[in-house]
Amino acid sequence: MRFYIKTFGCQMNERDSEKVEAILFENNWQQVENPEDADLIIVNSCAVREKAENKLYSELGRLKFINPKAKIVAMGCVAQINYEKLKHIADIVIGTNTIDRFYDIARDKSKNGVFILDKMTDPDHIFPHTSRISAFVDIMYGCNNFCSYCIVPYTRGREISRNKDAIIEEIKQLIDKGTKEVMLLGQNVNSFENSKNYRFVDLLYDINKLDGLKRIRFTTSHPKDFSKELALAIRDLDKLCEHLHLPFQSGSDRILKLMKRGYTKEQYLSKALMYREIVKEGSITTDIIVGFPSETQQDFLQTVEVLKTVEFETSFSFKYSKRPLTRAANMDNQVDEEEKLKRLNYLQKLQADITQKKLKAYEGKTIEVLVEGQSKKHNGFSGRCRQNIVVNLEFRDNITEGKIANVVITKALKHSLVGKVQGQ
Ligand code: SF4
Incomplete structure (x- = not known):
């Protein structure tokens, strides 16, 4: 049997697709590049922006048209929240918490239906991997922050930290297969906690002791929880790479409050600059939203100022996109699309110049x-x-x-x- 898989979205989705691939491989399925050759077509969806969600619907229509005989699976974040709509388009709908259903699908090819749960039944389950040199490892699932623009707490549920022993066992298994680097994944890794005395930094120290592993990375850190202790771990642990992804989203205190981010511009800057001071050779990247409801030119200039002050190696900037279920979707003063685009272009040009300067500095090193x-x-x-x-x-x-x-x-x-x- 042959399968085709297409993935939209973030690293969590990439890891989820990898789990699916590995389960199917273990059951002797073959992956194909062309959807026309597949018996099973899987689309892993992203709900973070409206554009990404719309892509899912058009992609499902296209795939169904070019291969009407294949069974279609819609999975991921859109599947989790829009299964009522998707069940009329796809044969199988699988939410973010029911990926283990692929064990059944791999064996029982006649399986159809909607598989959605609010919570994962076994967060410590070790899913197989296909990656070799560098591998994603989930350390926690979900998010409790409810930033006012973000749909993730609805698509991925509340925070659950995996047990450290399951994480370390998964990494040991990867090392035995030749993995050199692990990327620890969580929506907010700083919230990882097994007990009051065992938090994210403790986990990093334990993973750093594993023989055979060369590098550790992690994403994403929430600025409100980023600590000096973590910056020191990045400096001191030989395997932990000197890169921090710290999304600031906006430089305006008024907008940050509306976003419910839990920090001010000054607090963000002091943490980012503290990291720069402690981790001398470190890089820092970020995410930015332009055109959040009611964002004025003055607010936007505050964002520009943060970009100029921190001089991020790279930033990922996006126009604000209305998401269902979120508070910001109902806020007044939505910003005109043309204005959002103007701000985005300005920011991206500025970032391109900073990135070029940063990269040039590596020449000869x-x-x-x-x-x-x-x-x-x-x-x-x-x-x-x-x-x-x-x-x-x-x-x-x-x-x-x-x-x-x-x-x-x-x-x-x-x-x-x-x-x-x-x-x-
Ligand atoms: S921290 Fe905020 S932006 Fe990040 S996943 Fe959670 S709710 Fe979304």
Whole structure:
């Protein structure tokens, strides 16, 4: 039997799709690149923006048209909240908490229906992986923050931390299969907690002790919970990479309050600058929303100021998108689309200049790169440095996947670096 899978959205969704692939592989299914060749078509959906949600509906229609014989599965965040609508379009609807249903689907090809639960039955279950060199590992699920624009607490439920023993066992299994780097995933990793005496930093210290593992990364940190203790762990733990993703969303205190983010611009800046001070070689990236309801030009300029002050290596900026169930969807003074686009373009141009300056500063330096494999865009191998920047390697000699190499940077591109392994 053959399956085709398409994934929209974030790293959590990428990991969920990987779980599905691995379950199907274990049951001798074959993955195909062309949906016309598939017996089972799976679309993993994202609900964070309206555009992404609409893409799901058009994609399902397109796939059904080109392969009417295949069974269609809609899974992910849209499936979790819009299963009533999707059950008329797809044969199977699987929510974010019922991925384990794929064990049944893999074996019983006649299975149809809607599988939605509010809560995961076993968050400590160790799902299989297909990745090798670098692997995603869930450390917690869900979010309790209810930022006023965000649909995630509705699509992924309330926070549940996995048990540290399950996490460490999963990582040990990955190391045995050749994994060198783990990316610890959670909507708000700083909230990870097994007990009052065992929190996220304790988990990092324990993972850092695992033999055979070379690197640890994590995402995402919420600014209100980011602590000096975590910055010190990034500085002191040899395997923990010097990269922090710390979404600030807006630089205006008024907008941050409406967003229910739980910090002010000054508090954000003091944490970001504290990180810069403690982790000297560290990089920092962020997420920004422009055009949140009632955002004025003055509010927007506060956002610009944060960008200029922190000089993020990269930022991911988006126009505010109305999401059902969220408080912001009903707020007055929604910002005109044209104005949102103008602000977004301004911000992205500014960020492109900052990114270019940051990348240029690497030219001539020697940095540590974990070789991940064939580059998607360039001819040759590529990997990432500890600061999470993609590095494309000029020569292939003496390079193997999974190797940690010292690389001399020869050139900065728009979003990545080019270099050659030292001594070549
Ligand atoms: S912290 Fe806020 S933005 Fe992030 S997932 Fe939770 S509710 Fe959404």
